[in-house]
Amino acid sequence: MSAQKILPSMDIANNPTAPMRFLDFDEAEYSGTASVPFRIELFTTPAHPETSSAGTSSTVRHQQCGPLGAEAALKRLRSASLTLIPVFRALRGGKDAETAPLWPHPGGTLGMLLPRLSELELSGCLLSRWIDVAEVCIQLPWLKSLAVSNNRLRLPLSPSSPRPAESDKNPHPMRLRYDLDTNPAEAERICASAFPNICQLILVRLVCLDWTDALRVIQWTPSIRSLSLPYNHLGPLPEIWSDSVIKLFRQLVELDLTQTDLVDVTQLFSILGPSTSLESLILNQNAIAKLPVFPSVESVDNKSSDTSHPVDSVDRTTWFTRLDTLGLRHCGFADWKCMNQLMRLTELRHLLFLECPVLENMNTQTGRQEIIARLPNLACLNRVEVCAEERRGAELDYLKRYGAEWIASGGAVIESDDPSKPPLVNVNESFARNHPVFVTLCAKYGPPEAGETKFFTRSIKEGLISLTLKLQSSGDKSSISETGIVRRIPGRMTVSHLKMLARRLFKLTPRVSFDLIAQGERHRVINAELPMDTETREVGFYDLEDGDVVYLRMR
Incomplete structure (x- = not known):
């Protein structure tokens, strides 16, 4: 698309080949006055004035190029990315009554130009107000995905909050976070109705965003399924959550909270745990040091008729029944107790677990084997598939590694009176609490013998x-x-x-x-x-x- 400045006295129809000076976009915006026309040329496919053999006229051909072709292409458009484009300039609105409907505002004609648009990315567009985003989205009824990352978006003031007193010389500091110039009631009405079909919301690095503001935005998206809030300093979780917000969080399928200053996830897990929809949870780069104890569900398979010789010390949980992917990279886990909770997630298949303190004193391969052995259902660790041979080796090494500790804690194999039944593995309560998978592996490969628990040392002097x-x-x-x-x-x-x-x-x-x-x-x-x-x-x-x-x- 090119913008060409035309002198008022020039007759375009009579002088189509007259020389014109090309302007760049900045000059086109700030040059001239409203009385000076601009000719906008849209090139799609070349047009040939000749009539084809089938009798197609040049008029029909021009429906696929130029302004008509651009309009047809826009109506087919499903995804638009305007990253780092100053869209905010178009949000000033037109003063001319004839062109004003082209600018985004409630009741505008943007939906007529883009009737099929379902994905919109406005990252780094210098947007400054949520009301501007709402006035764009309210005209796009089929919009499913919205990304407004890397913008300093200010929320409208809550209708229940009083407007702070200020003057032109002494503006209130709240202006840095809230839009104080917009009618709060009207802005809330527009925002609440602007995102009815948004399923995916991406809010990365928004300066003016904390948990309170994030929960307010989420309430505007009743159809939300995927929420991304990474690299935001959200602060501590609010103590009180409304029922409507809890309902929206429990309908999420994907949630990304990478580097959001999370420390204690007890409250977050109590909200997300009962969800039957959540499949992906990313908590990377947070100072999370432990996981809460998941609630248990009684299972006949996890009980033994003889309580002194439990068949399996692992029980299932009612939380995260569909969780398939979990990211815990660069967290603060200093022991393996977190794995004891993750083992209870029967649907967990993909795990990202790197750069944690518990892995500092072992090499990469040993740490990987430890995780694989502790999580029997894991199919992919750190984006690398776990094959059957690798799992077998990891589980056998796990039995050897902790076999001596099991024997020292009083563990033993007790032969059953019935020859048809396998021997029972006696496990100390403390050992079973730290190694809940040990009994399961013994049932799979047999308990380790005293000679199998010796490991070759990796120290050169001792080796x-x-x-x-x-x-x-x-x-x-x-x-x-x-x-x-x-x-x-x-x-x-x-x-x-x-x-x-x-x-x-x-x-x-x-x-x-x-x-x-x-x-x-x-x-x-x-x-x-x-x-x-x-x-x-x-x-x-x-x-x-x-x-x-x-x-x-x-x-």
Whole structure:
């Protein structure tokens, strides 16, 4: 679209090819007077004056280009993004009675130009009043999604609030947050009727927004399903919530409260918990240190006829029965108690859990395995799918990791009198409270034995194994060097590196080929040997102990 300045004395019809000076948008707004006309050209598809073979005239062709084509395109438009465009300039209103209906206001003709518009983004448009947004949306009856992020929007003063006294020289500080120039009753009426079909409301980084104002805006959107309020300093939650607001929150399907200064979510969860609609809850970058205890629902499956040997210490909850996605990234969780509550959410499939204090003392892979094992229903962790093989490994490692603690707390396996029934796993009450998934995993894989609870240490100093290296001639097991070389070998050293070390210690030339054969006291009892034939494996894989001998058997 181009705007061209035309002199008043110029006859456009008689001089269609006369030279004209092009103006940019700022010049077009502030240049000239109302008596100087502007010609606006809209180009869509090229128009050909010739008549087609089918007899289509140029008039019909012009219905698909120029002003007529633009009007047809606007009527088909379903989504419009005006990000960083100064829309506020168009909200000043026209003074001419003929063009005034084109400007947004109650009863305007914007809906005739955009009858199918369902998504509108007005982010960063320098909008300053909610009444302006309402006067735009009230003309768009099919509008479903509205984004007004990064604007300093001021709410109209509440009809029940008195207007503060002020003067031109001493404006009241409330002007920074509220629109004091608009009739409160009239503004409330317009705003309350402007967003009847809005299902998605996106309010990111609104300077003049706290929880009280946010709840007021939400009451204007009776059809709300998705609400995004990230990066707003909303402050503490109000203590009193009206029934209408609670009803609107419980009909939400998606809620994003990223970095909104949340600390205690007890009240928020008491409002959202009973919801049967909420599927996605994002609470990233908040100082949330714990989750409230979810209310339980009695289940026969979670009880045992013998209370001293519970079959499962996990119970279901009546809260968040449809919650599928939860974001808890960069929160303040310092222990795993939060996972004990999340385990009770049977529909939870996607979790974002990163950069929390509980993960600081472990590597990334160990932390991931811990979360996977504690949440049996999880399908995707930190946007990475959890496959069946990864889950099996994580759950087996979990049993080994906490098996020693289970045995030390008095845990034991009690055989059932009925051979057809599996053995019962006795769990201490304190252990069951900290590890509610342990019994379930024991039923799945069997309880860990004492020998399975030992973990290889990752400390280099403590992970050294004292091995004796000896030479052995090819085909003659009796011809073994009397003296061997004792070295402390890291368990994480590969067989390939061990061969290089042995070649250097015994000063063997590169032409000499040999195999590594390990034998310890437990191997000699059964007259067995342990070939170390995979060069990429670690020495710790072969479960060698201090004092074991590794023979260099020549080929």
